[in-house]
Amino acid sequence: MKIYNSLTNKLEEFKPLKPDKITIYICGITPYDTTHLGHAFTYISFDVLIRYLRFKGYQVIYTQNVTDINDRDKDILEKAKQQKIPWNRLADYWTEKFLEDMRALNWTFPDHYLKASEQIPSMIRLIRKLIKNSLAYQIKGSVYLDISEIKDFGKLSKLTKDQMLKVAKDFEEDLDNPEKKNPLDITLWRGSTPSQASHIPSFNSPFGKGRPGWHIECSAMSMSTFGETIDIHGGGSDLIFPHHEAEIAQSEAATGKIPFVKYWMHTGTVSYKGAKMSKSKENLVMVSDLLKKYSANALRFLLLSNHWRNNWEYKEEDLQKAQKNVELIESVIAASEAESDSAKRPESEDIPKAFTEIMDQDLDTPKALEFLSKFPSARMFDILGFRLEK
Ligand SMILES: [Zn+2]
Secondary structure: OEEEEOOOOEEEEOOOOEOOEEEEEEOOOOOOOOOEHHHHHHHHHHHHHHHHHHHOOOEEEEEEEEOOOOOOOOOHHHHHHHHOOOHHHHHHHHHHHHHHHHHHOOOOOOOEEEEHHHOHHHHHHHHHHHHHOOOEEEEOOEEEEOHHHOOOOOOOOOOOHHHHHHHHHHOOOOOOOOOOOOOOOEEEEEEOOOOOOOOOOOEOOOOOOEEEOHHHHHHHHHHHHHOOOEEEEEEEHHHHHHHHHHHHHHHHHHHOOOOOEEEEEEEOOEEEOOEEOOOOOOOOOEHHHHHHHOOHHHHHHHHHOOOOOOOEEOOHHHHHHHHHHHHHHHHHHHHHHHHOOOOOOHHHOOOOHHHHHHHHEOOOHHHHHHHHHHOOOHHHHHHOOOOOOO
């Protein structure tokens, strides 16, 4: 099987670290709002990857996180303050809403689904390692990773320093923080201050009370479940910089094991009305709204009719077409099941080589759907994550 690796920018033969066991970490949501189509595209793309690898006989262990706490004041903390509710209640509410939407889409639940706020000891251990290796420094209860010590910083994003500064600024990273030696230094631990507002939580640590940085969370949670290296790390392409670049820097600096991740996979972005779907552009299309009008299979068909690496634009007419296409496949499968021996289950169906060849080529779901439309089969329908029962 070939997979496109964003670290090398090449289509590569997929060779897992261990022959039959694959470790996958996918960056999860920051739970403060509803699941939109961009989220669904990322998580359903990886859902199909996991289903397909399992179909191929691999044991796949899948970890995903929930960023319910991080070093930023905005998002969850700001919204919780506006709504006058505790931050963790807001985070739990939106996590449950996300899971509801994803369950409706027949999403594969991770083997480890980790809340950042419950994994703080592993983050502290990793930060202590970085301090011990003289790669991180402490100032007034905060800890930062010294980027000048990371010689290959930028190897994932391939950005110049000026480009990094620009992207980091758009991401509202704390570039102007006077405690940092270099504006791009990564906040590993944000120390609490005496004047800190009461709605902002504090956790105990050897560095003083505070909270972990967003980027260290995923390094720590990946290592606590899988060890120092993993096969696949995925997420939306907007996470390449700074989030995943920071994860590589922190993880490799702490362990000395290179690479931290063998294959980096980044999904494309979804636009609507000419702009990338985002809260600030007010052009979000919510999964829960679409599911009021269309079936989960139709929505999955639409998502998979776009290759996981491509950027695409949502148009309702495409979802209408997807609904028609998927209903046609469903009706053919239902008719052939009614005809055939009732003891015959989809698991016993042979899968055409043409289908696996398509999927082996960088998980080409748009072509796989074309094939499925020509030759409807319950087993292929199932491998692509569609629900069979009506
Ligand atoms: Zn992450």
